[in-house]
Amino acid sequence: MSTKHRLIIDCDTGTDDAVALMLAALHPEIDLIGVTTVFGNAPLYATTTNSLSVLELIGKGHIPVHAGFPRPLVRKAMPSERFFKTDSVQDPHGTYLDIPRSASKPASERAVEYLIETYRNATQPITLMPIGPLTNIAAAVALEPRFAEWVPKLIIMGGGHEVPNISASAEFNIWADAEAAASVFEAGFKDVLMVPLDATHKALVTAKECAAFGALGTPAGMATETVIKRRIGSYESSQKMDVPESAPVHDALCVAALVEPGIITTKRCHVAVETTGTLTLGRTVVDTHHRGGKEPNADVAFDANAPRFIALMMEIFGQR
Ligand code: BDR
């Protein structure tokens, strides 16, 4: 029996999703068995093509990519377009990534059916890692009530306790489909790790480190430099970090935490998602002091070991 971590990533690729996909697909202790896509950082057609492009670039084009939801579960669109100046310097992603564009098509089976059937038939544990809006996961739960039981571990990039990014109170992935996110946190998944902005903003990548990825000279190293460079430009122009010329690479921290759990520091809490607040739509309400009387439903990451995170990516992206 393989001792590798079997993994499915649900993503909205996206620059930081791209780094997460490369880290997962190239890490020798991870078996990335499939990728599902969702709208988010860009429209679904682009997040799907971007996912295919990233995998092909690093010689992993055999990993199937299944397209999922093009819009939120309940709302017709994301709550506001205000923050999306697509393809401007403020946009950390762009529509298409600045890497060779794949001409491949996604798998014929759609994401939600793929997820349900894969978990229904699984004979070994498979971690599920949503790093975009939670629409596909919520739809799988709605369609198959046993889905939450079947998933042994769910690692979510999303939310923020002290650190928001898309509004004064919310993080993008949760805000983009708050109703879906609320239903996922209520679904009874047995082992949930939430990696919010509080942790990802502790694992910043600097311009110097970014150049060092490029200097590795591998396809993954060079693509990592390209996409993180864009992120740093965007963060410098619209949300400067405490460390000069740096940016978080949120989604990749989830992959690092799968293989090296000690890379983050967590606290067990109850998490709920605000779906009606006019000022707080999409806020993750993290009960850090256990005042709400509800059983904790997640391990929430509050800190991260940045040097180890960078070193891990250097090791994996430097492999030939
Ligand atoms: C999250 O939102 C997306 O823009 C990123 O890819 C990441 O998953 C950070 O808020």
Ligand code: CA
């Ligand atoms: Ca993402």
